[in-house]
Amino acid sequence: MSDIAKLQIGESTYEFPLIKGTENETAIDIKTLRDTTGAVTIDPGFKNTGSCQSAITFLDGEKGILRYRGYAIEELAEKADFLEVAYLLIFGELPTEEQLNKFYSDILDQAIVDDDVKKILDAFPKNAHPMGVLSSLTSALTAFNPSSVNVDSEEDMYKAIVKIMGKFPVLVAWTLRKKQGLPLNYGSRKLGYVENILTMMFQKPNDEYELNPIMINALDKLLILHADHEQNCSTSTVRIVGSSHAGLFASLSAGISALWGPLHGGANQAVLEMLEAIKADGGDTKKYMAKAKDKNDPFRLMGFGHRVYKNFDPRARIIKKAADEVLADLGVSDPILDIAKGLEREALEDQYFVDRKLYPNVDFYSGIIYRAMGIPVEMFTVMFALGRLPGWIAQWREMRLRKEPIGRPRQVYTGYNYRPFVGKINK
Numbered sequence: 001m002s003d004i005a006k007l008q009i010g011e012s013t014y015e016f017p018l019i020k021g022t023e024n025e026t027a028i029d030i031k032t033l034r035d036t037t038g039a040v041t042i043d044p045g046f047k048n049t050g051s052c053q054s055a056i057t058f059l060d061g062e063k064g065i066l067r068y069r070g071y072a073i074e075e076l077a078e079k080a081d082f083l084e085v086a087y088l089l090i091f092g093e094l095p096t097e098e099q100l101n102k103f104y105s106d107i108l109d110q111a112i113v114d115d116d117v118k119k120i121l122d123a124f125p126k127n128a129h130p131m132g133v134l135s136s137l138t139s140a141l142t143a144f145n146p147s148s149v150n151v152d153s154e155e156d157m158y159k160a161i162v163k164i165m166g167k168f169p170v171l172v173a174w175t176l177r178k179k180q181g182l183p184l185n186y187g188s189r190k191l192g193y194v195e196n197i198l199t200m201m202f203q204k205p206n207d208e209y210e211l212n213p214i215m216i217n218a219l220d221k222l223l224i225l226h227a228d229h230e231q232n233c234s235t236s237t238v239r240i241v242g243s244s245h246a247g248l249f250a251s252l253s254a255g256i257s258a259l260w261g262p263l264h265g266g267a268n269q270a271v272l273e274m275l276e277a278i279k280a281d282g283g284d285t286k287k288y289m290a291k292a293k294d295k296n297d298p299f300r301l302m303g304f305g306h307r308v309y310k311n312f313d314p315r316a317r318i319i320k321k322a323a324d325e326v327l328a329d330l331g332v333s334d335p336i337l338d339i340a341k342g343l344e345r346e347a348l349e350d351q352y353f354v355d356r357k358l359y360p361n362v363d364f365y366s367g368i369i370y371r372a373m374g375i376p377v378e379m380f381t382v383m384f385a386l387g388r389l390p391g392w393i394a395q396w397r398e399m400r401l402r403k404e405p406i407g408r409p410r411q412v413y414t415g416y417n418y419r420p421f422v423g424k425i426n427k
């Protein structure tokens with residue numbers, strides 16, 4: 001194949017170089033398009049537009065492949081732990097034991113939040129959605145840590161990274177504790193990263209919290225599966241906000257808001273609510289399948305379909321198996337799991353879903369595990385954010401280290417042409 005793309009506009013032909021990725025993906029480099037042709041491209045939802053070159057995550061939606069820094073998601077979920085994966089994503093290589101210990105010790109040094117943050121949390125109503133609270137608190141961290149990161153200094157960058165890796169789980173736990181009216185607490189240096197998350201979330205003020213290895217493993221796996229997913233909506237948000245040289249915490253806070261939507265991370269909450277509604281309605285999955293296919297009905301089968309996967313989401317396969325195991329291990333029997341499996345079976349055989357290549361995505365089964373772990377439904381997307389944190393950090397860091405220009409798309413204007421001002425109010 002030639003390494004040139006040709007574009008004809010009217011009588012003129014223009015040539016643009018092709019760029020090849022390490023997995024042979026091809027992109028047309030149109031950096032000079034507007035300068036040479038006067039035209040721009042239009043691509044709503046960026047379905048065909050690569051916003052950057054990235055060495056972090058590889059995803060092949062047709063084959064159902066997901067790899068972080070070259071490692072298959074299946075192997076990472078099986079053999080690595082979340083903090084190791086976080087280090088891998090952010091710094092590019094798996095850590096040695098020494099590097100990991102130092103990373104965690106530095107994170108623990110930062111795992112304290114300014115006490116005045118409690119006042120902000122206090123001002124939120126108890127029924128506020130935890131994602132709104134988490135986004136606000138993350139943004140508030142900028143006020144308590146006002147010095148901007150010097151991205152040319154690895155040390156400065158590292159400090160900002162361990163700071164947010166330390167403080168974020170505290171904020172996550174506090175959003176839950178606020179909702180439940182529990183006193184705000186902290187983790188312990190004696191516990192691992194995931195153990196601390198569970199302890200901070202679930203410890204009662206009058207009791208010891210007994211860590212359950214099943215819960216630790218399940219959460220570890222879920223966080224790994226959510227840790228990065230290349231240029232999705234929230235990650236693109238983090239990169240684009242960061243491209244204006246806004247700080248890391250401000251960029252992350254914007255990413256959390258983007259994740260909240262039900263078409264993105266908010267789908268895990270929406271899936272569980274949908275399954276509950278089907279159960280309350282007598283468990284008639286066929287009725288909901290029909291609604292999902294009806295173009296006059298806004299209902300969509302939540303947890304199905306993906307912008308990039310046109311095959312099984314590999315994360316969904318792992319989570320489905322984990323849901324079976326976790327429920328059995330915890331001795332929980334959840335009728336919702338049967339409804340989910342029934343829906344999946346029907347959808348995979350239904351022509352509408354087959355034609356559109358709609359398969360279960362990562363959110364379809366994750367809520368069932370979260371619920372079995374005792375995590376309230378409104379916290380599901382917060383758990384997604386906790387997992388995605390290292391991915392957002394890695395993408396933000398890569399964007400700044402590569403000195404990417406400010407993200408600023410073009411548009412095609414479709415409004416009025418010039419019209420002279422004639423006031424509508426008599427003066």
Ligand code: CMC
Pocket residue numbers: 045232262263264265266267292293299300301302303304305306307308356358361362363
């Ligand atoms: N139920 C019914 N129909 C669907 C669904 C669904 N879940 N998803 C897509 N379709 C149909 C859609 O109506 C369209 O049909 P037609 O071609 O006849 O107009 C076709 O499939 C293509 O859909 P699209 O909306 O153009 O595809 P997209 O790439 O813009 O959207 C999506 C991808 C994930 C937003 C969408 O599949 C969806 O809304 N799914 C439900 C929400 C969900 O589970 N989101 C989690 C995504 S994975 C985790 C994450 O990103 O955080």
